[in-house]
Amino acid sequence: MLHTVEQLMTPDPLAVKSSHTLHDAHNLMRExxxxxxxxxxxxxxxxxxxxxxxxxxxxxxxxxxxxxxxLERKEKQEKVSDAMAQDFASVTPQQSLHEVVxxxxxxxxxxxxxxxxxxxxxxxxxxxDFVRLAAALLS
Numbered sequence: 595m596l597h598t599v600e601q602l603m604t605p606d607p608l609a610v611k612s613s614h615t616l617h618d619a620h621n622l623m624r625e626x627x628x629x630x631x632x633x634x635x636x637x638x639x640x641x642x643x644x645x646x647x648x649x650x651x652x653x654x655x656x657x658x659x660x661x662x663x664x665l666e667r668k669e670k671q672e673k674v675s676d677a678m679a680q681d682f683a684s685v686t687p688q689q690s691l692h693e694v695v696x697x698x699x700x701x702x703x704x705x706x707x708x709x710x711x712x713x714x715x716x717x718x719x720x721x722x723d724f725v726r727l728a729a730a731l732l733s
Contacts, residue, residue, distance in 0.1 A: 596691060596727060597690060597691060597692075598687065598688055598689065598690060598691060599685050599686065599687050599688070599689045599690075599691060599694055599708055599717075599719055600687035600688065600708075600717075601691075602691060602719060602723050602724075602727060603687070603708045603716075603717035603718060603719045603723065604717055604718050604719075604720070604723070605716065605717045606716075606717065607632060607707075607715070607717055607718040608622060608626055608628060608631060609631060609632040609633065609634045609715060610622060610631050610632075610633055610634075610644065610674050611633070611634055611635065611636065611674070612633050612634070612635060612641050612642065612673065612674055612675035612678070613673060613674070613675070614673070614674045615669060615670050615671070615672060615673060615674065616649070616652060616669040616670075616672045616673075616674060616677055617666060617669035617670040618674070619631055619644050619649065619674050620649060620653070620669055623646065623649060629645065629646040629704060629705075629720075630643060630644070630645050630646070630704060630705040630718065630720065631643070631644045631645075632644075632707045632715050632718060633674055633675070633678045634715050637714075638714050638715055639712065639713045639714055639715070640684060640707050640709050640713050640714070640715045641675075641678070641680070642674070642675065642678030642679060642680050642682075643678060643679045643682045643705075643707065644674055644677065644678045644679070645679065645704070645705075648677055648678070648679060649677075652669075652672070652677050653665065653669075656668045656669065682706075682707075683697065683701070683703065683706055684706055684707045684708065684709045684713075685706045685707075685708055685709075685719060686708065686709065686710070686711075687708055687710070687716060687717070691727075694706065694719065695724055698721060698724065703721070704720060704721050705718055705719065705720040705721065706718070706719050706720075707719075
């Protein structure tokens with residue numbers, strides 16, 4: 595039976611650096627079909643989160659202001675650090691899944707980055723991980 599975040603998380607998740615552009619992040623999200631991307635600094639420390647919701651808002655803003663012909667150019671001009679969320683919750687590998695799933699439900703989170711004591715990104719835990727766990731338990 596799974597009890598800790600470490601047992602359920604996706605280790606070494608795809609991430610972007612804060613210096614990357616929105617275009618880089620948008621392409622990664624589209625190519626890998628992911629909705630949440632941790633943002634790290636050069637040493638691998640978590641500095642932000644870029645979500646599908648944030649990306650959609652940025653794309654819609656660019657489209658309404660500059661039109662669809664300017665989307666790619668504008669995305670290449672904007673850094674991830676200017677769009678990422680900096681106010682988000684994270685978890686540690688040792689935290690109990692019971693505690694974390696309660697937080698997910700009460701706060702309607704789609705994901706939580708998993709970090710060590712130095713804030714180095716170790717993994718990501720998503721609501722899809724909990725759905726997969728539920729499916730396994732039901733079968």
